[in-house]
Amino acid sequence: MPAELKGEYHLGYQTALLILGVTILATSIIGCISYQSVRRLIITKSERNALLEVRERANKIDRWLGTRKAEIEILANTTPVRSMNWSVAERYLKSEVNRLQEFQHLALIDPDGSYFTTKVGRALINMSDRPHFKKAMAGEVYVSDPTISRTIKGQSIVPISAPVWSNSANSLNKTAQKPIGVMNGVISIDRIAQVVRKLEYDPGTYAFVLNSQGVPIVHPDARLIGNIDNSAPSLLESADANLANVAREMVYQKTGIVLTQINDARVYVAYLPLEQAEWSIALVIPRDNLEKELLPFKILAVAAGVLAAAAIFSAIVALKLFALNCIRSRTEALLYRLTGRIRACLQLDGILQTTVDELGTLLKLDRAIFAWYDPRQDTLEFSWEYCREGLPGRLGIFGVPGGPSGDLAARLHRCETILLHKTAAPDATASEEHAHIELTNSHYAAG
Numbered sequence: 001m002p003a004e005l006k007g008e009y010h011l012g013y014q015t016a017l018l019i020l021g022v023t024i025l026a027t028s029i030i031g032c033i034s035y036q037s038v039r040r041l042i043i044t045k046s047e048r049n050a051l052l053e054v055r056e057r058a059n060k061i062d063r064w065l066g067t068r069k070a071e072i073e074i075l076a077n078t079t080p081v082r083s084m085n086w087s088v089a090e091r092y093l094k095s096e097v098n099r100l101q102e103f104q105h106l107a108l109i110d111p112d113g114s115y116f117t118t119k120v121g122r123a124l125i126n127m128s129d130r131p132h133f134k135k136a137m138a139g140e141v142y143v144s145d146p147t148i149s150r151t152i153k154g155q156s157i158v159p160i161s162a163p164v165w166s167n168s169a170n171s172l173n174k175t176a177q178k179p180i181g182v183m184n185g186v187i188s189i190d191r192i193a194q195v196v197r198k199l200e201y202d203p204g205t206y207a208f209v210l211n212s213q214g215v216p217i218v219h220p221d222a223r224l225i226g227n228i229d230n231s232a233p234s235l236l237e238s239a240d241a242n243l244a245n246v247a248r249e250m251v252y253q254k255t256g257i258v259l260t261q262i263n264d265a266r267v268y269v270a271y272l273p274l275e276q277a278e279w280s281i282a283l284v285i286p287r288d289n290l291e292k293e294l295l296p297f298k299i300l301a302v303a304a305g306v307l308a309a310a311a312i313f314s315a316i317v318a319l320k321l322f323a324l325n326c327i328r329s330r331t332e333a334l335l336y337r338l339t340g341r342i343r344a345c346l347q348l349d350g351i352l353q354t355t356v357d358e359l360g361t362l363l364k365l366d367r368a369i370f371a372w373y374d375p376r377q378d379t380l381e382f383s384w385e386y387c388r389e390g391l392p393g394r395l396g397i398f399g400v401p402g403g404p405s406g407d408l409a410a411r412l413h414r415c416e417t418i419l420l421h422k423t424a425a426p427d428a429t430a431s432e433e434h435a436h437i438e439l440t441n442s443h444y445a446a447g
Contacts (some may be wrong), residue, residue: 005372010016016322017043020312020316022313023313025249027308031304031308039223042291043290043291046290046291047268047270047290050257050268050283050285050290051255051256051257051269051270051272053270053283054207054270054272054281054283055272057195057196057198057207057281057283058272058274058281060195061192061195061196061274061276061281062274062276063274065143065274065277066142066162066275066276068103068160068185069141069143069160069162069186069276071100071164071185072161072162072183072184072185073141073183075093075096075106075162075183075185076162076163076164076165076182076183077164077165078092079167080092080093081093081108081181081183082164082165082166082167082180084108084110084164084180084181086108086116086121086122089108089116090116090118090121092447093106093108093118094106094118096220097118097346102187102191103185103186103187104119104152104157104187104188105117105118105119105151105152105185105186105188106118106183106184106185106186107123107127107151107183107184107185107186108159108164108181108182108183108184109127109133109136109181109182109183109184111125111137111178111179111180111181112126112128112183113126113128113129113130113133114126114127115121115127115182115184117151119151119152120151123150123151125150127150127182127184130144130147130159130228131144131145131228132144132160132161132184133157133161133182133184135161136161136162136179136182136183136184137163137178137179137182138163139162139163139179139384140158141161141163141274142160142161142162142163143158143159143160143277143278144158144159144160144161144209144228144230145158145211145212145217145227145278145279145297146158146189146217146227146228147159147227147228147229148227148228148229148230149186150184150404150445153329155188156188156189156190156227157186157187157189158183158186158187158188158189158192159184159185159186160185160186161180161182161183161184161185161189161344162177162183162184163181163182163183164179164180164181164182164183165177165179165180166180168425175260185423187248188246189217189235192209192218193218196209196218196328197209200270200320201287202285204285204289205283205284205285205286205289206267206283206284207281207282207283207284208220208281208282208284209279209280209281209282210235210247210250210279210282211278211279212251212279213234213236213251214234214235214236214237214247214248214250214251215227215231215233215235216232216235217279218316226275234247235247236248236251238415240262240263242260242261243262244264245260246258246260246269246271246282248281250271250280250282251270251280253273253280254271254272255271255272255273256270256271256272257269257270257271259287262284265286265287266286266287267284267285267287268284268285268286268287268288268290269282269283269284269285270282270283270285271283282335293444303332330362333362349384352370352384353384355368355370356368356370356384356385356386357386358388359386360386360388362388365388366387366388366391367385367386367387367388367391367394368385368386368387369382369384369394370372370382370383370384370385371383373400373408373409378399378400378408379397379398379399379400379423380395380397380398380400380420381397381398382394382395382396382397382398382407383395394437396422396423397422397423397424398420398421398422398423398436398437399420399421399422399423400418400420401418401419401421412439413445413446415441415444416441417438417439417440417441417446418438418439419436419437419438419439420436420437420438420439421436422436
């Protein structure tokens with residue numbers, strides 16, 4: 001069967017498949033882009049919500065620390081404290097501890113670092129090496145990193161200090177004077193940890209706080225927590241490069257949310273700095289928790305994909321059926337014409353010639369031949385023929401060499417290559433130019 005046959009039968013089918021394929025490709029690309037765009041919008045919304053949650057909690061910590069700083073600064077400017085006389089200030093400060101309820105104790109520190117506290121009175125140790133004391137003596141109201149209390153042994157505390165100015169100092173000349181002492185208040189780190197632990201975005205999340213050196217001061221894993229007196233490894237030096245990168249952003253006082261992998265788990269980390277202390281707070285959220293809003297969208301996308309695949313399959317089947325129907329229609333038309341011509345001419349010669357002519361014309365074959373096979377002589381007699389214009393005739397008697405099976409019909413149905421040798425022409429004037437015919441494998445059809 002020539003290439004023109006396939007082209008005729010399948011041109012419309014292949015064209016329709018091409019159009020369908022281009023449509024599917026364009027639709028798939030648009031669908032993927034749309035899916036990614038909507039997915040990004042949903043994730044961005046979830047990231048924004050997570051960051052807002054962290055900001056809300058951070059603001060609570062900041063407001064709480066800011067209030068404590070303001071209270072210490074106010075106390076530092078009261079007359080009893082400015083007297084720097086413990087016998088004058090003691091009763092007043094003890095009453096303030098009871099009134100405020102947020103400080104474990106208050107302390108009045110002299111410029112040399114010696115101090116009195118509402119807890120033990122005169123302390124037997126010195127405070128001059130403490131960062132918060134140095135910051136206050138430099139004129140700053142300061143929230144210290146956690147440290148181990150020297151008054152209450154073994155307890156982790158957060159000191160808040162403010163400078164005490166003399167009664168003669170005013171806002172214009174404070175920069176030219178030195179404080180006459182330091183007002184100090186002590187809060188428990190547990191109080192800050194309580195606020196941090198309320199960062200409940202979803203089950204499986206946790207929050208932590210880093211100081212300016214990248215050391216956790218609040219963390220679910222107590223082994224990682226450090227303070228001034230009990231140092232711990234900085235997360236900046238963590239073996240987990242992703243965790244170290246997050247810690248670096250936090251130490252640089254940056255705000256953001258990032259999808260990363262920590263401890264072999266894909267998580268989102270939302271982080272931002274505090275304003276009232278040199279700390280940063282972070283919230284770690286498992287990826288599935290933050291992307292849970294994508295679940296209905298994913299289900300919808302999968303359902304749409306299944307429906308699209310079903311529609312594509314149905315379209316291909318429909319196109320195939322359409323092509324088969326076209327072939328069936330043409331076959332039925334051929335049979336109808338053959339029947340009509342056979343009825344018009346009941347002679348065998350006319351019927352067979354009509355048949356090969358119709359087959360060759362309908363199927364646009366190069367050649368269609370009817371032959372008689374004589375198994376006794378092992379010959380094929382080509383008696384009726386249709387051939388494309390310009391091709392030589394092939395009528396005559398041809399010998400059939402024996403094949404492996406010796407059965408010509410079986411060999412023809414298996415489309416074996418068969419070489420036919422011409423033994424006689426249909427008449428004495430026939431040309432002997434073509435002495436043989438080669439029926440090449442897959443290039444003919446026999447029935």
